[in-house]
Each structure stands twice: as C-alpha cells, then as structure tokens.
Amino acid sequence: MKKHTVDQNCGEIESSYFYRERLAHIFRDSFQFIFSPFFLADRGWVFVADRHGYVVACEKAGQPEFDVKPFYPLHPEKMYIQNNVEEDSRTVCVPVLQDVWFPGYIGVVLPACIEERCAFSFLQGMTAVFRLIQEQYISKTISSCIKAVSQNMGLNSAMQTIVRRFAESLYQVECIAVVFDEEQDGMVPHWSSSEQNWLCRETMKMRNLRKIYEQIVSQFSVERNVLRREDIDIQGLLELEELSEADWLISPFDYNDKIIGFLVVLRDKNFPFTDEEQKFIFRFTKALGPSVHNSALYMRVQRDEQKRSMMFEITKKLHSSINVNDVLHAVIENTKKLYPEMQVDLWLSHDSFSTKLPVKPFSFSTGESKSNVSARAFMEARTIIVKSWGKRSVTLAAPLRGKQGVYGVLELYSDKPISLPAREIEYITMLADTAGNAFENAQLYQQSCHLIKELLLIDEMTRQLNKNIKLNDLLTFITRKLTETFRTEHCCIFSWSEEEKAYVACASTGQENVPLVLRIPEAGKLHDLFVKKESILIADTKEIDSLLPSFSCRSLMAVPLMGKGQVEGAIFLIDSQPNRYTFDDFKRLEMLARHVKVAVTNASLHAEVERMVITDNLTGLYNRKYLYDCIRHSQQRDICGSLILIDVDYFKNINDTYGHQIGDEILIQVAEVLVASIRTSDVAARWGGEEMAVYLPAVQEDIAHQVAERLRMNTMSSTRPAVTISCGVATWLKENGIPSVERLFQQADEALYRAKHSGRNQVCLAGKV
CATH class of the missing domain: 3.30.450.40 (GAF domain)
Incomplete structure (x- = not known):
C-alpha cells in the first residue's frame, strides 16, 4: 500500500495549504484504523477533500486501474455519487462539516461492482473515526499547551x-x-x-x-x-x-x-x-x-515571596547598622527596589537628626498640613493613601514609628494609575515600622555616643584646668572639642568687651586672623540672644540675612554664657549645610554652655590669682621673684642680657612734702612710664620701696644705656609733680661667663649707688667709674 498526496494551488481560497496539511494529517491518522483488512474491495482509493472539493490526500489499496481526480463538485448537504463506466469504477463521497475543527469530505473510489449502500456504510464509519481523531488532535493540542505551561x-x-x-x-x-x-x-x-x-x-x-x-x-x-x-x-x-x-x-x-x-x-x-x-x-x-x-x-x-525576602534582607540591614544616615539610605534604596514604578521621598522632622541625604522638612502651617498627606500621616501616626487625577495618581505616606514616637514619613507616589491593594499597603507599613525602629535604635546609640563625648569633654576641661592651663589655651581647646563633638565646621566663643562696647570673639575656628565683633542690634536674632538671653537654633539661614558675614552660614546654633544675671558671652556653632543641627544638639549645647562658663570663669580666676602672685599690688609691675625667674630663664636661652636698676630721686622729700598718697601716685606714674618705654619682651618690676628694675633680654650694654637714658628722660617729662630717677646698668655676656642673678643685681646696685652719689638724675654703667 502506498501513499499519494494531491497538492494543488488554491489561490485566495479559504482552504489554504496550512489547513489542507492538517486535514491530510487527520486523514492519515484516521485511515490506519479503518483500512485493510476492513476495506470493501481488494483494490480502490480512499481520499479526503476540503470543503471546496479539492482532494488534499488519498490512500490506495491493491493496484486499482482507476485514479482519484484532483477535484470533485461536492455538495455540502448531499452524498456525492459518480459512476465512471469507462473505468468501471464508482466514486462515493460524504461531507464532514459540522462540529469538526478541519471540515471536509471523506470519499472512496471503488470498482463498480461494490454497492452504493456498502460504500456509504463504510464512509459513515470512517466519518465517526475522522471526527474522533479530530477531537483527539484538538485535545492533544490543548493538553500539550497545558503541559508546557505546567512545566x-x-x-x-x-x-x-x-x-x-x-x-x-x-x-x-x-x-x-x-x-x-x-x-x-x-x-x-x-x-x-x-x-x-x-x-x-x-x-x-x-x-x-x-x-x-x-x-x-x-x-x-x-x-x-x-x-x-x-x-x-x-x-x-x-x-x-x-x-x-x-x-x-x-x-x-x-x-x-x-x-x-x-x-x-x-x-x-x-x-x-x-x-x-x-x-x-x-x-x-x-x-x-x-x-x-x-x-x-x-x-x-x-511577588509576595520576593517582597518577604527583600523585607528580611532590609530588616537585617537596618538592624545591623547603628549609623542613622546608613539606616535611612537603606530605607530609600530598598523601597525603590521594591516599588520601581513609584517615586520615593523621605520626610523628617527637624528634631529627628541632621543628614546630608535628600530629605524634605515638614510644614505644619494651618491649612497646608491638612492637605499634605505626609504631614497628616506624621501627626496621626498612621498610613494614609490618597488617589487623585492630578499630577499624582496615587500617594501613600507611611510614618516611621518607633517606641518613643514618630520620626518621619516614607512617601511613595506615582503619576500613573497604580493600584496598591491591602497587602501592598501592609508591606509598606511594615517596612516603615521596621525603618522607624531601626532609626530609633541608631538614634539612641548616637545619643549615647554624644553623652559619652559630653562627659569626656567635661572631664577633659576639668583636667585641663588642673594643669594650670592658660585661658587662651583653654578657649582654643573648647572650640576644637565642640567642633568635634557636634561634627560642625566652625565654633566661635564671644565675650563682652568694655573697650569695644560689643561682643568680641576670644576664640574661633577657621577665622583666627579675622577680628569678629558683634554689635547688639535693636532687633533680630542677635538682640534676642544678647538682650533677651534666648538661645538661637536656625535650621536654614537662607531666608534671612547672614548673622556672621565672615562665615558661609546655613545652619546656626548660639547659646548665651550667663554670669551674675547678665550675658557675658556666647557660643556659636556654624555650618554651611542646612538642617545641620537637631533639637537634641541644641539642648546638648545649652547644657555644655554651663560647663564651659564654669571652666572659663575658673580659668579666669586662676589667671587672676597667678597675676596677683607675680605682680605688685600698687604699681602693677612684676615682683622681684618673677623678675629673678625671668633672668634665669634668659640666661639659659640668650647670649646676653642687661639689668637696669632704678631709684626715684629724693622720694623721702616727696612723701614729706606732698604726703604718702602723692608718693604712691608718683610710683604708679613712674611704673607706667617704664612699661610704655620698653618692649613687650622686656620685664619691668618693682624691686622694693621707691626702687624699680627693668630687665632687657638679649640686649648688650650700649643699647641698655640708651634705654636707661630714655627711661630717665621720659620720667622727668611725664610725672606730675615732676621727679627724676637714677639708673644703674649691669650687663652679662655668655662668652665671659654667666653670673648669678644675685651677682648681676649687686653690680647694678653698685652702679646705681655711683649715680646717686654723683648728683642723681643720671645713668651709670657697672664696672665703669
């Protein structure tokens, strides 16, 4: 038995090659069930035609002497019978058009001796099989698709x-x-x-x-x-x-x-x-x-599993970090990964913390807070979702809730129509709560770190005071430590100056060479600070005039230093970034300001006690001990030095003539002349009674003689009543051997003795008669 397929160009007809091929396939699958040995004759043809009568496939039995035509004029409602006398054959064909996927006709070409009814019965059986095979083909097509989908x-x-x-x-x-x-x-x-x-x-x-x-x-x-x-x-x-x-x-x-x-x-x-x-x-x-x-x-x-996995990873990441910026950065980035089709904003209250992340501050003005979804979510501490047809199709605001309060709001929005079902809202709320708890933990950790730094700072200030530190060094130390503690760019400490009638910077970071003077204005923030004694916290000075023109100032904290009910100074913290300081930072600075004031007061008192120990109460000059110490230090450092010993001429007569009060005033005047006539590196001291001394480090004899003459002339012209002085000058040279301080004073005293017995009001050099 051999196969034979009839292919014919059908043009623009509906039964295209695509369907004819499948019709032929169904035919061949059906034929194997009903052909030999059940065929009606020992020779003949079985064929299938499309609905237009074109034969698309055929099979033969034996060696028929007749053939299958390529086309039969078939009728859709009648059985087709054609007798071919010349070939001694009969063609019988029945339609299979209803309830089948590939409609067509099943036909046979048999010897003329086979009766029509036998052929019809055979074709009816084959039609049933043809329908079953088509149904099997459809079911197989669908089931194979279902199987592929299930895999x-x-x-x-x-x-x-x-x-x-x-x-x-x-x-x-x-x-x-x-x-x-x-x-x-x-x-x-x-x-x-x-x-x-x-x-x-x-x-x-x-x-x-x-x-x-x-x-x-x-x-x-x-x-x-x-x-x-x-x-x-x-x-x-x-x-x-x-x-x-x-x-x-x-x-x-x-x-x-x-x-x-x-x-x-x-x-x-x-x-x-x-x-x-x-x-x-x-x-x-x-x-x-x-x-x-x-x-x-x-x-x-x-999607749920992915979100749960990401939520777990986010939770691990959030709780593994103790840095506030890292926590909030993780919240923003992971929320964008979870909801890439939405925009993400982070709103934070100014009291929460300072950061360089792109966050938005809340506005609680009347009316605006009612229409602001995030402000409502923050105040009501609940997740709020709003749908609209404006620029935003949907807006969801979830508060960052912790055990101690609400720290901010996570806002998601889109300008496209996106639906957020209950489960998605629950996910976002869980994410925001997780972020709020992690943020709270990180903030508590930072607060504990700040408290430790404060205690260390207070302890360090106490230890520095115990080291007899100078006031200027203490102020420099405080400004540096405050800058480190608050992670700010600049710190300035101002104190009241009677001479300037203003507050002058006594210590500053970054502007050491620029004099900073703050006048008290009639109104404004500085007026509130210095007059009303109110501390200042400004999140962003962009909208107001700069309070400190010498600095690039966007964030500012200022706290007054109080003493005896008055503002004796102030601490300023300055940064070029907005929203740099939190309310906690503000309260912390107010607390530290009290310790700073105590430290500065103690350092000032310590400096005053030291000054009183080394100075003469009447003249304000250094005392003899301090002078001795300065000479010894100079002998260790310099190659030479000169000592001028001074005595007021006829001082007893002044006391007897004008009284001791005028005598004291004369001593004060002479002391002022000495200080005004020498360098800052020179040391003027009261030796005792009406005797004074001036030590000139690294000065040789000729220069010292000139200085002594200048002192003599200035004293005679500047005192009222006018007095004169006698001077004895002694000089030491390292190359000649360094004498003791006592020996140097003895030489100067001998020179002074000669000056007084030679007529007074003159200068004598030691070793020269």
Whole structure:
C-alpha cells in the first residue's frame, strides 16, 4: 500500500495549504484504523477533500486501474455519487462539516461492482473515526499547551507559551494575551506571538485599565462567549488605529465563572475567521483558564515571596547598622527596589537628626498640613493613601514609628494609575515600622555616643584646668572639642568687651586672623540672644540675612554664657549645610554652655590669682621673684642680657612734702612710664620701696644705656609733680661667663649707688667709674 498526496494551488481560497496539511494529517491518522483488512474491495482509493472539493490526500489499496481526480463538485448537504463506466469504477463521497475543527469530505473510489449502500456504510464509519481523531488532535493540542505551561509556572513564560502555541494552530494570526491582575487593579503587560507588536505598552499604561477591562467583560454573555468586530468598538476603546486593518476575535480566560484575562486573535481582514475557528479559540481559552489562573496566582506568590525576602534582607540591614544616615539610605534604596514604578521621598522632622541625604522638612502651617498627606500621616501616626487625577495618581505616606514616637514619613507616589491593594499597603507599613525602629535604635546609640563625648569633654576641661592651663589655651581647646563633638565646621566663643562696647570673639575656628565683633542690634536674632538671653537654633539661614558675614552660614546654633544675671558671652556653632543641627544638639549645647562658663570663669580666676602672685599690688609691675625667674630663664636661652636698676630721686622729700598718697601716685606714674618705654619682651618690676628694675633680654650694654637714658628722660617729662630717677646698668655676656642673678643685681646696685652719689638724675654703667 502506498501513499499519494494531491497538492494543488488554491489561490485566495479559504482552504489554504496550512489547513489542507492538517486535514491530510487527520486523514492519515484516521485511515490506519479503518483500512485493510476492513476495506470493501481488494483494490480502490480512499481520499479526503476540503470543503471546496479539492482532494488534499488519498490512500490506495491493491493496484486499482482507476485514479482519484484532483477535484470533485461536492455538495455540502448531499452524498456525492459518480459512476465512471469507462473505468468501471464508482466514486462515493460524504461531507464532514459540522462540529469538526478541519471540515471536509471523506470519499472512496471503488470498482463498480461494490454497492452504493456498502460504500456509504463504510464512509459513515470512517466519518465517526475522522471526527474522533479530530477531537483527539484538538485535545492533544490543548493538553500539550497545558503541559508546557505546567512545566514552568511563571506567568511570563506561561503566557508566552500560550500565545506561541495558539498562533501555530491557526493560519496567519497574531495572538495577544492580557491578564487582569485584580490585586494590582490593572492589566499585566501583554504577551504577543509577533515581534512586531502593534499593542503599545505605554499606551496601555496611560489608560484607565480597570475601565477597559470592565467594558470588555460587560460585552460577554451566555449567548456571546467570543467577541468579534461587530460586537464591540475595541478600536475606539483602546484608541489604536492598527485595529482597522485587521479582523479580530476576543476570547476570555475564565476561572470559576470569572473572567481573568483575554486572548486577542488578529488576522488580515481578507481572511475572516470561520465558525470552526471561533469555536476552537473559545475552547482553547476555556481549557487554559485554570492554567492562567494558577500562573497568575504563582506570580503573586512569587511577588509576595520576593517582597518577604527583600523585607528580611532590609530588616537585617537596618538592624545591623547603628549609623542613622546608613539606616535611612537603606530605607530609600530598598523601597525603590521594591516599588520601581513609584517615586520615593523621605520626610523628617527637624528634631529627628541632621543628614546630608535628600530629605524634605515638614510644614505644619494651618491649612497646608491638612492637605499634605505626609504631614497628616506624621501627626496621626498612621498610613494614609490618597488617589487623585492630578499630577499624582496615587500617594501613600507611611510614618516611621518607633517606641518613643514618630520620626518621619516614607512617601511613595506615582503619576500613573497604580493600584496598591491591602497587602501592598501592609508591606509598606511594615517596612516603615521596621525603618522607624531601626532609626530609633541608631538614634539612641548616637545619643549615647554624644553623652559619652559630653562627659569626656567635661572631664577633659576639668583636667585641663588642673594643669594650670592658660585661658587662651583653654578657649582654643573648647572650640576644637565642640567642633568635634557636634561634627560642625566652625565654633566661635564671644565675650563682652568694655573697650569695644560689643561682643568680641576670644576664640574661633577657621577665622583666627579675622577680628569678629558683634554689635547688639535693636532687633533680630542677635538682640534676642544678647538682650533677651534666648538661645538661637536656625535650621536654614537662607531666608534671612547672614548673622556672621565672615562665615558661609546655613545652619546656626548660639547659646548665651550667663554670669551674675547678665550675658557675658556666647557660643556659636556654624555650618554651611542646612538642617545641620537637631533639637537634641541644641539642648546638648545649652547644657555644655554651663560647663564651659564654669571652666572659663575658673580659668579666669586662676589667671587672676597667678597675676596677683607675680605682680605688685600698687604699681602693677612684676615682683622681684618673677623678675629673678625671668633672668634665669634668659640666661639659659640668650647670649646676653642687661639689668637696669632704678631709684626715684629724693622720694623721702616727696612723701614729706606732698604726703604718702602723692608718693604712691608718683610710683604708679613712674611704673607706667617704664612699661610704655620698653618692649613687650622686656620685664619691668618693682624691686622694693621707691626702687624699680627693668630687665632687657638679649640686649648688650650700649643699647641698655640708651634705654636707661630714655627711661630717665621720659620720667622727668611725664610725672606730675615732676621727679627724676637714677639708673644703674649691669650687663652679662655668655662668652665671659654667666653670673648669678644675685651677682648681676649687686653690680647694678653698685652702679646705681655711683649715680646717686654723683648728683642723681643720671645713668651709670657697672664696672665703669
């Protein structure tokens, strides 16, 4: 037995080669069940023709002397019988057109001796088998698709398999699948069997997808399970001009009598869909409905699992960090990963902390806070979601809640229609709560670190005072430590100056060479600080005049230093970044200011006691001990030095003539002349009674003689009543050997003795008569 296939060019007819090939395949599968040894004769033909009568396949038995014609004029409602007397053959053909996927005709060509009724009975049996094989073919096509979908439950893979398998089952069609995600309240992006995708995803995203879905669903009924061109204006609904050039069908994917998506099938309008194709499309989508539902459910499970995994990772990351900036950075970045289709903003109260992250401050002005979703979420400590049709389609604000309060708000928004179901809102709320707890823990850790730094700073100030530190060194130390403690750029300490009648910077970082003077204004922040004794905290000075022109100032804290009920000074912390200081920083600085004031006062008292120990109470000059110490230090450092010993001439007569009070005033005047007539590196001291001394480090004898003459002349011209002085000068040279301090004073005293006994009001040098 051998096969023979008849292929013929059918032109533009509906029975294309695509369907004829499948009809031939069904025929061959059917033929193996009913042919030899059950054939009617020992020779003959069995053939199958399409609905137009063109033979697409045939099989022969034995060696027939007659052949199968390529075409028979068949009738769709009648059995075809043709007797060929010349070939002694008879052709019998019956239609198989109803309820089959590939309609056509089954026929036989037999010897003329075979009766028509026998041939008809044979063909009826073969028709039943032909129908069963077609049903088997359809079931196999659908079941193989279901099996392929079941092997990979991912929605993308499943839907791509469906559209590809379906497109292979029909002639020249494009298949597009759309699934409605009820949880997301929108259509999942479509899948297409064609690379030339006419359905624009961006267009679909811009539309109100729920409205489109509901309008399409409303067109289906018990009588209408597939939508055709004449059933709905899908072109106007989707606003796509491409649909005008195609014939299309829409068949639903349903599960439990609920439509969960659509299969859109398109073909050139010159090849309209047949009723059999329409039935197959509906059967295909109905059978695949549960699979689509399972894939969509699996997608949601995967999405939930992904979110749970990311939530777990986010939670680990948040709780593993003790840095506030790291925590908030993790919140922003991971929220963007979870919801890439939405914009993310972080709102923080100014009291929470300082950061360089892009955060937004709250506005609690009347009216604005009512319309601001994030401000409401912050004040009400609950998640709020608002939908609108303006610039934002949806806005969700979730508060960052901790055990001690609300620290900020995580805001998500989109200008596209996005649905946030209850589970998504729960996810975001959990994320915000996790972030709030982690932020609170990090902030508590930072607060404990700040407290430790404060205690260390106070302890360090105490230890520095115990080291007899100078006031200027203490102030420099305090400004440096405050800068480190508050992580700020600049720190300035101002004190009241009676001479300037203003507050002058006695210590400053970054502006050491620039004199800083703050006058008391009649109004404003500085007036509140220095007059009303109110501390200042400014988050951003951009909107007001700069209080300190010498600095790039955006954030500012200032605390007064009080003494005896008056503002004796102030501490300023300055930074070029806005929102640099928190309210906790502000309260911390106020507390530290009290310790700074105590430290400065103690250092000032210590300096005053030291000054009193080394100075003469009447003249304000250094005392003899200090002078001795300075000379010894100079002898260790310098190569030479000179000592001028001074005595006021006839001082006893002044006391007797004018009284001791005038005598004291004369001593004070002479002391002032000495200080004004020497260098700052020189040391003027009261030796005792009316005797004074001046030590000139690194000065040789000739220069010392000139200085002594200058002192003598200035004293005579500057005192009232006018007095004169006698001077004795002694000089030491390292190359001649360093004398003791006592020996140096003895030499100067001898020179002074000669000056007094030589007529007074003159200068004598030691060793010269």
